[in-house]
Amino acid sequence: MxxxxxxxxxxxxxxxxxxxxxxxxxxxxxxxxxxxxxxxxxxxxxxxxxxxxxxxxxxxxxxxxxxxxxxxxxxxxxxxxxxxxxxxxxxxxxxxxxxxxxxxxxxxxxxxxxxxxxxPHDGVSINRVDFAVDILAPGFVLDPDAFVFHSRANRKAISEFETVETNGHSGRTTSVTIGKMPGRQVIVYDKREEVMKRRKHEWPMIWNATLKAAGLDPFDLSDRTTSQVWRIELRLGKEALRNRKDIRGWGSLHEHLQAEMDQLAEDVTLTVPSTDSNRSRWCSHPIWSTTQDTVATRLFEHVSTVPPEAVRELDVKEKQLDLLKLIVANAVSLAYLDGLRPDDFEDFCEALPAMILSYLDQHPRGIEDRFQGAATKYSGIVGR
Structure with missing residues (x-):
């Protein structure tokens, strides 16, 4: 791991x-x-x-x-x-x-x-704080029944975590959420799957930059056997921030958040099940011990590994690829409707620019207006 x-x-x-x-x-x-x-x-x-x-x-x-x-x-x-x-x-x-x-x-x-x-000086009210730990753990299997509550937690604390949600497919559990907002919540989920499904291209860049900084080889996200990433997230909602330490502004956040996150990571524990009937005696899973240690020592630590401009450049390339896919799909449809066959498509593409310009010449909305429309939609992506 x-x-x-x-x-x-x-x-x-x-x-x-x-x-x-x-x-x-x-x-x-x-x-x-x-x-x-x-x-x-x-x-x-x-x-x-x-x-x-x-x-x-x-x-x-x-x-x-x-x-x-x-x-x-x-x-x-x-x-x-x-x-x-x-x-x-x-x-x-x-x-x-x-x-x-x-x-x-x-x-x-x-x-x-x-x-x-x-x-004013009291003008900030912090309503939610999430902290995440991403772990490359190809061999880890998420077991919903392996979560236990600390033996010292009282009934009120345990009642916070009675809401449990589990998701998965193909016989594999991909996420377990314990607790609910705006209280305290713990979620463990397959971050690799979410990144691929939602095309969050910045995360592979961040992960591999971290590996490179540590002298380790990058991984290929397409191979799940070597690139399985699990995220452990600890979440404190408005009620949890207020009830115990009255965390409201930046000052109280820096003063008390460490204790609250440490407590949450202790009150809910992912374990290695054993034959012992007392679940509270089950040993913590190594992935959870790693998480607890990370929260305890690196809560406010930040090490920059990826420059923001590199991610913005990737944003532009991703949008260009999306638009290119639309152009290709529409061009194929247009060629088909024109009665053409696959063998004719290359010649059709050579004629396409003239078709586009002819259409623009006949349309009341000119190219200047269209470029302004593109700027309205996309100027924030390219920064101009």
Whole structure:
């Protein structure tokens, strides 16, 4: 077993601030355009590239938006004197993996200032914190029945974890989730499968960079026998953050989070089942002991192994590949409808540019307008 990533995997914040009216007007226009085009759209505000979403979020948040080069989703309310908590920011795993907690926090603070937000000293309310450990463990088999609760945990603590969800296929368990939000939650799941299914191309880059830094060979994600990655995630929701140590802002997070994460990793344990009828005496599985040690020693540690610009370059290439696939699929369909055969396709492709230009000449929407539409959809990806 080899640790190939460790770090915060998500942080949700409610912010005590009123959304500036100029930003509200920008977001209203962006939301209307996004709904009309049925896709999120990019625009510029306060010198920042901002992507406006088509909808808001429950809880009175009218707008959803993203800021280029900052991996978070923002939710904003229309200004109301009776509700000072006008902004919610959900920071994603990619941002935290590439930049770590401290740099991410500094970037967030700078963006808040640039966007015109003003926060009082108690203006940050942390609502959720996720911490992840990714382990390359090709031989590991996830057993839902191997999870036990620490013998010293009281009934109230154990009751937190009575909600258990299991997923799998082909006779193989791929995830086990214990507990529920907004309390405490532990999840162990097949991260390799999720990365491949959702095409999260940044993670193989991060994992292999970690292996390279350790002097180890990279792995090929297409071969599950050698590239099986399991993620152990420890999650603390709003209730868990408040109930024991009253974790609310950054100060209390740094002061108390270590103890809370250590406790969670102890209260739920993945074991190696034995013939002993007392499950609490079963030995911890090595993958869990590794996780506990990592949480205890590397919670706030961040080692940058992949430059963010390398991931952004990969984003562009992935989008180009997606569009190329659409072009090929549509070209084949067009050739078929034109009565052509596979042997005719190469000649058809040579004639395709002239067909495209002829179509544009006859269409009232010119190429300049179309390029502007492309910029509205994709300028945030390429940074121009």
């Amino acid at each position: 080899t640790i190939i990533h460790t770090g915060f995997d998500g942080i949700d914040l409610a912010l005590k601030t009123i959304v500036p009216i100029e930003l509200v007007e920008f977001l209203e226009e962006g939301k209307a355009t996004a709904q009309e085009l049925m896709t999120d759209v990019w625009g510029t505000y306060a010198g920042l590239d901002i992507q406006s979403g088509q909808s808001g979020k429950r809880g009175g948040y009218a707008f959803t938006f993203r800021v280029y080069e900052f991996g978070a989703t923002w939710f904003a309310k229309k200004p109301r004197a009776s509700d000072p908590w006008g902004l919610y920011v959900s920071i994603g795993s990619r941002e935290l993996a590439l930049n770590g907690l401290e740099k991410t926090r500094q970037t967030l603070d700078a963006l808040l200032v640039q966007l015109g937000f003003q926060l």
